[in-house]
Amino acid sequence: MNILLMGFGIVGQSFIELLLQKQSEGFAIPRIVGVSTLRRGSLYHATGLDLAELRRAILTGHLDAYPEEAGLKRDLNGMALIEVAQAQVFIESTYTNLRDGQPAIDYCRAALERGMHLITANKGPIALAYPALRTLAEQKNRYLGFEATVMSGTPAIEIGLNTFRGAHITAIRGIFNGTTNYILTQMESGLSYTEALRAAQELGYAEADPTADVEGWDTLSKVLILANTLMGGNLTVADVARRGISHITGQDVDEERANNRRWKLLGSIERAEDGQLIARVEPQRLSLEDPLAMVSGITNAISYSTDLLGDVTLIGAGAGGMATAFALWADYLRIPRP
Amino acid sequence: MNILLMGFGIVGQSFIELLLQKQSEGFAIPRIVGVSTLRRGSLYHATGLDLAELRRAILTGHLDAYPEEAGLKRDLNGMALIEVAQAQVFIESTYTNLRDGQPAIDYCRAALERGMHLITANKGPIALAYPALRTLAEQKNRYLGFEATVMSGTPAIEIGLNTFRGAHITAIRGIFNGTTNYILTQMESGLSYTEALRAAQELGYAEADPTADVEGWDTLSKVLILANTLMGGNLTVADVARRGISHITGQDVDEERANNRRWKLLGSIERAEDGQLIARVEPQRLSLEDPLAMVSGITNAISYSTDLLGDVTLIGAGAGGMATAFALWADYLRIPRP
Numbered sequence: 156m157n158i159l160l161m162g163f164g165i166v167g168q169s170f171i172e173l174l175l176q177k178q179s180e181g182f183a184i185p186r187i188v189g190v191s192t193l194r195r196g197s198l199y200h201a202t203g204l205d206l207a208e209l210r211r212a213i214l215t216g217h218l219d220a221y222p223e224e225a226g227l228k229r230d231l232n233g234m235a236l237i238e239v240a241q242a243q244v245f246i247e248s249t250y251t252n253l254r255d256g257q258p259a260i261d262y263c264r265a266a267l268e269r270g271m272h273l274i275t276a277n278k279g280p281i282a283l284a285y286p287a288l289r290t291l292a293e294q295k296n297r298y299l300g301f302e303a304t305v306m307s308g309t310p311a312i313e314i315g316l317n318t319f320r321g322a323h324i325t326a327i328r329g330i331f332n333g334t335t336n337y338i339l340t341q342m343e344s345g346l347s348y349t350e351a352l353r354a355a356q357e358l359g360y361a362e363a364d365p366t367a368d369v370e371g372w373d374t375l376s377k378v379l380i381l382a383n384t385l386m387g388g389n390l391t392v393a394d395v396a397r398r399g400i401s402h403i404t405g406q407d408v409d410e411e412r413a414n415n416r417r418w419k420l421l422g423s424i425e426r427a428e429d430g431q432l433i434a435r436v437e438p439q440r441l442s443l444e445d446p447l448a449m450v451s452g453i454t455n456a457i458s459y460s461t462d463l464l465g466d467v468t469l470i471g472a473g474a475g476g477m478a479t480a481f482a483l484w485a486d487y488l489r490i491p492r493p
Numbered sequence: 494m495n496i497l498l499m500g501f502g503i504v505g506q507s508f509i510e511l512l513l514q515k516q517s518e519g520f521a522i523p524r525i526v527g528v529s530t531l532r533r534g535s536l537y538h539a540t541g542l543d544l545a546e547l548r549r550a551i552l553t554g555h556l557d558a559y560p561e562e563a564g565l566k567r568d569l570n571g572m573a574l575i576e577v578a579q580a581q582v583f584i585e586s587t588y589t590n591l592r593d594g595q596p597a598i599d600y601c602r603a604a605l606e607r608g609m610h611l612i613t614a615n616k617g618p619i620a621l622a623y624p625a626l627r628t629l630a631e632q633k634n635r636y637l638g639f640e641a642t643v644m645s646g647t648p649a650i651e652i653g654l655n656t657f658r659g660a661h662i663t664a665i666r667g668i669f670n671g672t673t674n675y676i677l678t679q680m681e682s683g684l685s686y687t688e689a690l691r692a693a694q695e696l697g698y699a700e701a702d703p704t705a706d707v708e709g710w711d712t713l714s715k716v717l718i719l720a721n722t723l724m725g726g727n728l729t730v731a732d733v734a735r736r737g738i739s740h741i742t743g744q745d746v747d748e749e750r751a752n753n754r755r756w757k758l759l760g761s762i763e764r765a766e767d768g769q770l771i772a773r774v775e776p777q778r779l780s781l782e783d784p785l786a787m788v789s790g791i792t793n794a795i796s797y798s799t800d801l802l803g804d805v806t807l808i809g810a811g812a813g814g815m816a817t818a819f820a821l822w823a824d825y826l827r828i829p830r831p
Contacts, residue, residue, distance in 0.1 A: 310657075314648065314652070318648045318652070318656070318823070320826060321826050443787075444789070449781075449787045451782070463646065463822075464645075464809065465813075467809035468807070470806040471802065477801055478802050478803065481801040484801075485657075485658075487659075
């Protein structure tokens with residue numbers, strides 16, 4: 156199968172690494188026929204791009220450094236590339252925009268319309284437009300994969316969507332943001348919020364503007380995805396009560412520690428008696444007996460409550476280039492073969 | 494599809510309950526055409542048995558209490574039933590025999606030979622004869638499901654076998670026996686081994702003869718299953734170093750608690766440099782930072798180490814009628830439909 160890759164940051168580059176690794180292990184790997192970025196150029200070749208050259212080129216800072224070759228097209232913009240590409244799989248890995256999901260939602264729609272399977276690491280399209288994208292994918296009989304959007308390659312989506320399909324998920328709660336969990340874990344060791352945030356920034360876990368993480372927006376996007384894909388919801392951003400961790404002080408942390416409790420920023424979804432989903436993002440005080448209380452540092456976790464199985468908890472990586480690339484690979488392998 | 498059910502203990506009865514529940518939710522459920530027990534009779538009807546009557550009959554203590562009906566055959570023995578039954582799915586839920594796996598292995602072989610899909614909750618056939626059964630299932634193009642054999646319905650097998658299929662599992666360790674984990678958890682609260690064992694027996698978690706649990710045989714059977722099904726092994730009982738928990742004293746537990754550690758009976762498999770699998774069952778002292786250290790009571794857990802994803806831990810029920818019946822149901826749903 157031919158792949159068109161939209162976005163070429165850490166996730167896209169790790170995916171190329173993963174393909175090269177699989178190739179060296181003797182696997183047949185798909186061709187990457189196109190790669191498009193917003194500011195670092197784009198490439199298309201109908202018979203496939205050279206993965207090692209692609210890696211070399213992006214490390215120079217611009218895809219212009221990719222060697223010239225007969226049939227190579229440069230600098231098609233994203234939408235133009237989708238229109239011309241002879242590809243069976245579209246991978247969307249551009250940056251998450253939680254305001255309107257664009258331009259990723261338009262890319263995803265166009266790729267499905269052109270008959271490509273859609274795999275996205277971008278949370279925006281799934282958080283904001285899942286029902287419409289799912290309907291379109293079904294109409295076109297194409298696969299829609301989004302394992303990478305929650306807990307990177309840790310299979311939170313696959314388990315909820317397929318492994319549990321004989322049971323009902325009645326509630327979900329979890330730690331879906333590694334940055335805030337790292338900050339709270341550091342505060343357990345005595346750092347102030349400001350010191351812990353700075354440590355996270357120095358390690359590259361938090362961005363210069365940490366708002367998306369510390370105010371709970373990233374967790375909110377995952378809550379939307381889980382509610383709408385695994386629990387049949389149709390929630391929007393405004394439906395999710397949201398509170399971040401920036402107001403939590405060292406004293407708050409110390410007080411709970413004295414009570415054998417820990418603060419954790421949880422995303423949670425439960426079903427009310429009338430069938431409506433109640434979703435929220437907020438710091439909660441967890442007893443040390445709670446499996447989520449022991450999840451420390453940048454690790455993520457999800458607990459599903461089910462009717463037939465009781466509670467099942469999954470703990471694993473929540474981010475990271477290779478872990479996220481694995482999610483794309485796992486989705487790729489799940490595309491039904493004719 | 495028609496199902497033939499071998500064994501009708503807690504698991505088989507819970508499976509009937511689950512089917513009745515699914516039916517009441519509006520699902521189309523498979524027919525149970527035959528049920529066979531060793532000492533409580535057997536029933537066969539080509540057009541299906543009545544599930545509510547089946548439940549009533551077994552609660553009297555013998556399937557003789559099932560109402561008479563034209564076409565009903567009674568008291569065929571297990572092998573005879575497999576030979577005559579018009580069924581597409583064989584579910585094996587008789588008691589695990591870790592010495593030679595019989596008569597379950599013969600039943601499984603015969604059912605596959607007759608072209609039935611095989612789903613087993615019985616650990617014996619998978620722990621002792623997986624390579625041969627898998628080959629036979631492949632030759633006959635039939636499904637072989639064994640989710641129920643490890644951690645009941647908690648999807649330890651499905652995740653390792655399918656969800657991670659794009660990655661390599663490099664090691665597995667876990668808490669695979671709820672009885673011993675309950676005993677060790679009670680000892681953390683100050684009970685002696687003998688007191689904790691008695692408490693487990695009173696609650697029905699341990700049997701009158703607790704050897705299979707406390708000496709690690711049950712954990713060993715799960716280690717064999719995981720090694721041979723998820724890590725490509727071909728291990729036998731003699732290949733697994735085994736030590737139980739009956740020698741652990743309250744003093745041992747107290748000493749580790751003083752060091753912020755807990756004793757847990759772990760099953761583990763790792764790959765040596767020469768590619769061989771090293772499998773063992775033994776009590777280990779876990780730091781409280783280890784996700785497995787916090788798994789308490791009868792709960793089970795498995796940690797997979799993978800090349801692309803790092804460590805992923807799954808925590809959930811390890812036993813229970815409905816949780817195990819869910820595993821059978823999940824396997825049933827995974828049978829490829831024509």
